[in-house]
Amino acid sequence: MKIKSKIKFLKKLGSLFNRKEKIEFTGIMFVAFLMALFQALGVASVIPFVSLVMDPTIINENPYLSWTYSFFGFEQVRSFIIAAGLAMLAIIIIGNLISALAIWLKTRFAWRKNHQLSTALLEKYLSLPYSYFLNQNTSDLSKNVLMETKELTKSFMLPILEILIDLTIIFLIFITLILVSPVATITVLVIFALFYGIIYKSGFRRKIKTKGKKRLNENRGRFKAASEALGGIKDIKVLGREKFFINKFAAHSIKFSDLLSWNTLVGKLPRYFIEIMAFGGVVAFILVLLITGRTTGQIIPMVSFFAFAGYRIMPIMNRMAIAFTRLQFNTAVLDKIRGDLLTDRGEVKIPAEEVKNLKFKNSIELKNLSFSYPKAKEYIFKDINLKINKSTAVAIVGPTGTGKTTFVDIILGLLSPTEGELLVDGVSITRENIRSWQRNLGYVPQHIYLSDDSIKNNIAFGLPEEMIDIDRVKKAASISNLDGFIENELPNGYDTVVGERGIRLSGGQRQRVGIARALYSDPDVLVLDEATSSLDGITEESVMKAMDNVSKLKTLIIIAHRLTTVKKCDVIYLLDKGKIVATGKYDKLMKTSKQFRAMAKEL
Numbered sequence: 298m299k300i301k302s303k304i305k306f307l308k309k310l311g312s313l314f315n316r317k318e319k320i321e322f323t324g325i326m327f328v329a330f331l332m333a334l335f336q337a338l339g340v341a342s343v344i345p346f347v348s349l350v351m352d353p354t355i356i357n358e359n360p361y362l363s364w365t366y367s368f369f370g371f372e373q374v375r376s377f378i379i380a381a382g383l384a385m386l387a388i389i390i391i392g393n394l395i396s397a398l399a400i401w402l403k404t405r406f407a408w409r410k411n412h413q414l415s416t417a418l419l420e421k422y423l424s425l426p427y428s429y430f431l432n433q434n435t436s437d438l439s440k441n442v443l444m445e446t447k448e449l450t451k452s453f454m455l456p457i458l459e460i461l462i463d464l465t466i467i468f469l470i471f472i473t474l475i476l477v478s479p480v481a482t483i484t485v486l487v488i489f490a491l492f493y494g495i496i497y498k499s500g501f502r503r504k505i506k507t508k509g510k511k512r513l514n515e516n517r518g519r520f521k522a523a524s525e526a527l528g529g530i531k532d533i534k535v536l537g538r539e540k541f542f543i544n545k546f547a548a549h550s551i552k553f554s555d556l557l558s559w560n561t562l563v564g565k566l567p568r569y570f571i572e573i574m575a576f577g578g579v580v581a582f583i584l585v586l587l588i589t590g591r592t593t594g595q596i597i598p599m600v601s602f603f604a605f606a607g608y609r610i611m612p613i614m615n616r617m618a619i620a621f622t623r624l625q626f627n628t629a630v631l632d633k634i635r636g637d638l639l640t641d642r643g644e645v646k647i648p649a650e651e652v653k654n655l656k657f658k659n660s661i662e663l664k665n666l667s668f669s670y671p672k673a674k675e676y677i678f679k680d681i682n683l684k685i686n687k688s689t690a691v692a693i694v695g696p697t698g699t700g701k702t703t704f705v706d707i708i709l710g711l712l713s714p715t716e717g718e719l720l721v722d723g724v725s726i727t728r729e730n731i732r733s734w735q736r737n738l739g740y741v742p743q744h745i746y747l748s749d750d751s752i753k754n755n756i757a758f759g760l761p762e763e764m765i766d767i768d769r770v771k772k773a774a775s776i777s778n779l780d781g782f783i784e785n786e787l788p789n790g791y792d793t794v795v796g797e798r799g800i801r802l803s804g805g806q807r808q809r810v811g812i813a814r815a816l817y818s819d820p821d822v823l824v825l826d827e828a829t830s831s832l833d834g835i836t837e838e839s840v841m842k843a844m845d846n847v848s849k850l851k852t853l854i855i856i857a858h859r860l861t862t863v864k865k866c867d868v869i870y871l872l873d874k875g876k877i878v879a880t881g882k883y884d885k886l887m888k889t890s891k892q893f894r895a896m897a898k899e900l
Contacts, residue, residue, distance in 0.1 A: 309635055310457065318410065325406055328399045329462040335392030337469035342385045349378055403458040411450035418442050418638060426643050427711035428671065436524030437517050441637060444516065445630050452627045456620030463613045463620075510629040512556040518549030643728070655733035657821050659722050661685040661708065661852070666717035668703060676715070677703050678875035685868075687821070690853040692863035694896065695872035701856045704872065705826055708854060710735050739815030743827035745807045752783055753791040756813045767791070769817055777812035826856045860897045869893075 314322070349355060349362065353374045356362045371377040419442045475483070526542035666681040677700040685691045693701050706712045707719060710731040719726040726734050747755050756773055757765040770791060774780040787793040795801050795810075802810070808828065815823060857863045864883045871879040871886065871893055879890040886893040 309631060310454075312639065313414065313635060314410075318406075318413075321406060325399065325402045325458070326461065326465070328395065328402055329465050332392060332395040332399045332462070333466040333469045335388055335395055336466050337473045339385070339389045339392050342388060346381055346385050349381060353378065399462060403462065404455070407450050407454045407458060410454060411446055414449065414634065414638075415442050415446040418446060418634065421638055424646060426713070427706065428713075429642055431670070434517075434521055434524075436520045439524075440517060440520040441634065444520075445513070445634060448627060449630045449634050452623040453631055456623045459616055460620050460624075463617050467613055508556055508559060512553060513629045513633060515549045515553040515556065519546060519553055522546035522549060652732045652736060654736040654821075655721060655724070655730055657687065657721055657737050659687055661822070662720040662723075663707075664718050664720055666707070666714050666719070668700070668707060668712065668715045676875055678872070680717070681877060683870060683877065683880075685852065685854065687852050689867040690855065690865065692855045692857055692866040692869040693872060694857055694860060694863060694869060694893075696896070699872045700875060701872055702826055705824055705854065705856055709738060709740060709824060737821040739818060739820035739823045741808075741811050741815045741823070741825045741828035745811035745814075747795050747802070747807060747810060749794065749796060751789075751792045751794055752787065752810065755795060755810055756817050758814050758817075769819070770813075773813040773816040776816055777809045779806070779809040779813055782806065782809075820851065822852045822854065824854045824856075827858050828855075829857075829859070829862055860893075 311319075356366050356374060356377065366377055369380070371380070422438050422442070522542060522545040526539075526546065662684045663681055667676050667679045669676045681704075693704055695701055703712065707714055710719075710726060713728075721734060724730070748758070752774075753765060753767065753770050754760075754762070756770045771780060774783055774791075783793070784790055812825075812828060815825075853866075855863055855866065860883070863869055866883065869881060869883060869886055870877050871890060873892065879886055879893060881889065887897065
């Protein structure tokens with residue numbers, strides 16, 4: 298990488314770390330420096346020790362050995378040699394212990410960062426507005442949180458830490474080598490520089506980067522195919538479409554596997570070159586010494602020194618070669634995770650503590666409301682004005698595709714108006730107070746999401762076990778006409794596990810769990826979006842009777858497919874082509890609206 302590219306690259310990575318993590322990283326690099334220092338000392342101690350063993354008389358010739366011998370009061374050369382050997386061994390042992398500490402610190406640092414990144418990414422996604430998810434595949438988001446952050450840690454942050462630590466070690470060892478034999482050391486450095494230059498100019502680096510982007514895309518395809526296959530298992534089994542989804546997954550999986558294999562091979566190729574250079578260099582070095590007339594006594598210490606240095610450097614060079622390949626291959630992962638974490642997409646900060654309810658005493662008002670989805674040319678609805686008084690039951694009806702659910706999503710604060718505003722007691726609902734408004738709302742969608750947990754935990758959805766009020770759970774179950782089924786038919790009552798997505802419950806039972814969930818927090822406003830569409834006639838009637846009782850104390854907003862469910866509503870709004878075309882009670886609309894009568898007749 299060029300200098301500017303390297304700086305930009307490091308800035309990208311550095312933007313993911315907070316001040317505390319940067320201080321911790323500095324501490325790791327200090328330990329790495331100590332490790333490198335002891336590694337270099339271990340290498341540097343080889344020549345004097347081997348020379349001393351082969352020719353003890355050098356104690357008198359070498360001023361450093363002579364001073365050490367006298368300072369520590371040695372009287373026998375043999376004991377001095379043994380002490381020197383033990384000192385050398387101690388340096389190696391201490392160096393390896395510090396190496397182990399450095400490895401533990403860097404590994405803990407990287408995987409704790411993995412925890413922080415995956416948690417922060419999940420928090421980021423959950424803080425994004427609902428509109429963001431309309432154009433996203435949730436399997437891709439899950440993959441980013443669970444797998445790509447792991448890949449970033451394993452194949453990006455760890456290699457960078459390894460490179461920085463290894464560079465420190467190599468730098469100090471090469472300083473030692475230069476002090477002993479500058480010509481041989483500089484020659485090796487030049488050869489390595491030429492080798493790297495050839496690779497850089499060949500475009501090989503760009504090819505690695507491109508294949509890294511392909512890996513990211515193929516992995517996305519794998520997750521999407523697997524998610525679709527397992528999520529739609531019932532339809533797939535009935536239609537006999539298993540082979541289609543297997544082939545769809547396999548097409549991405551084989552490419553993903555081939556790309557990983559290619560990356561592994563490319564990462565290990567430099568190792569063979571390094572080994573050739575290392576072993577060939579030792580042989581060449583010995584030949585040069587022999588040609589220049591060096592004696593065996595001179596050759597052995599020098600060869601031992603360079604062999605020991607090579608023993609230390611070779612694994613480091615191999616690791617660095619693999620690490621550099623990993624960095625290039627996974628640059629796309631860094632860009633993806635960093636982009637998702639740092640890009641402002643209108644997220645709402647998730648409060649650390651529970652917010653207080655926004656006061657709701659009089660009415661909800663939609664004023665000059667218009668809405669269109671991002672990049673869409675046409676409005677879903679335009680200049681709508683209506684008022685919903687507290688403790689009334691209001692219904693929104695209309696043909697399919699008229700924007701009824703979008704209309705309710707704005708009331709729920711999931712979507713922001715393109716024009717106009719949502720007012721609660723005259724207060725405009727914005728990003729700053731949306732959480733407080735939503736504390737007043739209970740919501741029952743057409744399709745209920747149930748987690749693989751107990752009935753109790755699904756009703757008190759999103760609350761820790763110790764915070765669940767079982768009396769409120771039972772009260773909500775009773776209102777939604779679910780209590781008899783739970784207490785009389787389920788083996789463990791409210792502690793019965795419903796299975797993934799509530800697979801052990803019927804459609805009507807799942808819907809009533811959703812209604813009980815909406816009622817658990819005792820909201821001021823209850824929004825039902827086709828909430829009774831999957832219930833049979835008898836169950837629907839019993840639930841609507843309960844809703845009649847609730848409506849005396851709460852505000853009901855009902856999106857209905859069956860017009861029979863809105864007969865007792867105080868006001869019904871008929872939506873068509875983005876406008877309110879009729880308003881009134883059920884009987885009035887049956888008399889005055891031909892379109893309403895046609896809808897009632899169809900149902």
